[in-house]
Amino acid sequence: MLRDAALIAGKDLRVELRSQVTTQQVAPFAVLVLILFGVALDPDRGILARASSGLFWVAVLFCALLAIQRAFTIESADGGRDALRLSGLDPAGIFLGKAAAIALQLAALEVVLAVGVVIMYGAEVTGAPLLIATCVAATAGLAAAGTLYGVLAAGLRVRETLLPILLLPVLAPVLIGATKSFEAALGGVASDGWPWCGLLVAFALTYLAVGTLAFGTLMEEPS
Amino acid sequence: MTAPHAVGSGPSGSTSSGATRVLGGLSLAGLALLLGYALVWSPADRTQRDSVRLMYVHVPSAIVAFAACALTTVAAAMWLRRRTEGWWVLGGASAEVGLVFTALTLVTGSIWGRPTWGTYWDWDPRITSTSLLFVMLVGYLALRRIDNEAGDAAQRGTRGAIVGLLLFPNVVVVHYSVDWWRSLHQTATITRLDPTIEGTMLFTLMLGIVVFGLIFAWLLVHRFRVGWLEERVEHAGLDDALRARRAEAGVVAGLGGGTA
């Protein structure tokens, strides 16, 4: 299973490296979102610094939507989905591999966004370990839930519009937990953030388990 | 509520049966009683005054909405196990009726919040999670509709069932995380009802829950049968479909816009 996962993750990441969609389109989009928030919320009144955790995670959610759409577009082109199904790879492995590839892309985007938030919004890092733990847990949750809902919407005519409405309400706990945790890590008291980080870990583990179990059923479905 | 099914179900057919007529009659009688208790016989609350009368419609709506959401999840789980059409149709029916009650919960909560909290919307945990439930139900129904268009019965369903299966757990997770999130801001959430509610007020609330349960059951049975009929129509052969479409065109014209 894990070997299959590594195979799929490697394949997706190689496709990404070759096409450069994440670096040339999604990452600039992330920075653009930060600039737009800056323009929309008057930068002089200190709103940006106070809201930087929430804005950071909203930007991550938007980028995650793009990355997930992208991860399944590359499968639906040229019947990649059928090829995957016939490849004999473990469906759980396919799920974990796709989720890992999405998670790695998101992690790279989060680094870009974090630098952006620190430079442009003047956020102050006071709890680096909490910050990193939050990012890891939240990213795992985003990628797991995203991969599960991504495959649900994949192959449908209206997937671009359907995925956000299916996925974003489900990700509300991640947004809440990650934002609260970040508030503690950016200028707050770090110990306030750890329980929220626990929520993120629980969310990620739940969705990893559900996805691992459900992916087989979903892959068998012809579409 | 009018009881349109009681007008008469001739040989042409409808979604009514003896059971729905009994349910419909009970709902109407219960509703009349509820209106009496909620608007006339129950006393005004000490702090909320008469706006408490909105609670007798708001709380039952909310309970029914969440019950419908749970039923959708049960139906999805049963469909995944048994793969029988009934469970598939039930999932859609309860989600749609649940969506109506979720919307009513939000609207009545808002209307109640204005005189009580002084605002139509407060970031109360319950409002927040109910509004997210609303969006989730919309998404689930949208996915089902698209799934339906995508192909025949053998092909569709699994996507919708997975989303349906996760519906209630998601609502619970969202609710508790929102609850936790808000509890840090306001130590004492404004209680919607006096915890020591008793007497006529308690009875009215219980009556409201029963009556709304009956209305929900009546709507659900009709909506389930509509879904069942839709399946039959879809499964009918090409000839039948053509004939049906012609008949439908005639009926729609005749009714002056019966929904298709």
Add this chain to the structure above:
Amino acid sequence: MLAVSHVGYIAAGWGIVLGSLALYGLRTVRRGRTLAQQVPPEDRRWT
């Protein structure tokens, strides 16, 4: 009943709820009738 507070809110709340439920019920029943005419009676198990 003479000094009822928030009459407007109460009327609006109850009115919207009862009105919406009646409309939704009516719509569902009508939809059922339209569909029932396209389906042979043996497929309507409840009758």
